[in-house]
Amino acid sequence: MLIAFGAASFGAAATGTIFRPGNWYKQLDKPLWRPPDWLFAPVWTVLYVSIALSGWLVWREAGIAGAALPLGIYALQLLLNAAWTPIFFGLQRPGLALVEIVLLWGSIVATIVLFYPVSAAAAWLLIPYLAWLSFASALNFSIWRRIRANTAAKGAL
Template identity: 70%
Template sequence: MNMISFLMLLGFALAAFAAGFTGAVFRPGEWYKRLDKPAWRPPDQLFAPVWTLLYAMIALSGWLVWRAGELSDAALPLTVYTLQLILNAAWSPIFFGLHRVDLAFFEIILLWLSIAATIVLFYPISPGAAVLLLPYLAWVSFASALNFAIWRRNPFAVRF
């Protein structure tokens, strides 16, 4: 791997983990602890390691497309990739910061759609990059169901 390739991999890693940084800033806290949550919710300790692995896979996926594609071929896929990182970064401030479980649900649906679009756009350029995003899509699918269940169980818990 040459220096430019290494620096781009580092850049993709920084971008992915920067998206995850909002989750470290906007933490569950007492408000979240008081919410009625479904029994199938995983323990809080599981989220950080899962997201760490997912962000590493997201970074590697973007880098593989950058490396494999011509700029003209990769421009749209990497733009959608950037959009999904922005949507990923926005969820924690909406859910945990604003306490808007309802808005967070609609936002996570947009995130899910952007991840699915990224996978579809990545596949022709780098099938491996697309496959690396499948666990992310699965986890966000689960998180969407959890977000919805929490919203349904706590319809008056949102701040207006």
């Protein structure tokens, strides 16, 4: 089952191999506090391992039947995680991606809250994920705001 949780976790990451940042993203006005591009892959790799391990710990403790709601919300956050990349990079819609990442953030908080009574370790394993996603949300917001400001400035000319 650990392999299955790993496959599900890294399955969510697979959209990143299909929808790459590309020239559109490189040309965006991004904040100076944005980390370098090379940092994203190793950070997400560690996070996806922790996400998989977290789900597996809950399954091991309570099984599917004993943790149906927590594991259902866990599955929802994986789906939302997988959806962000196609929205942001594929559709090139940072505003829609911002709405989606807020939903993802909420689903991670719900997963942590629901996992904690079943396995405190599983809940704690998701805290770095929530922290990184909080940072990613701020970055998404900043990029969206800069695009809007640049578009408004061009319209004023």
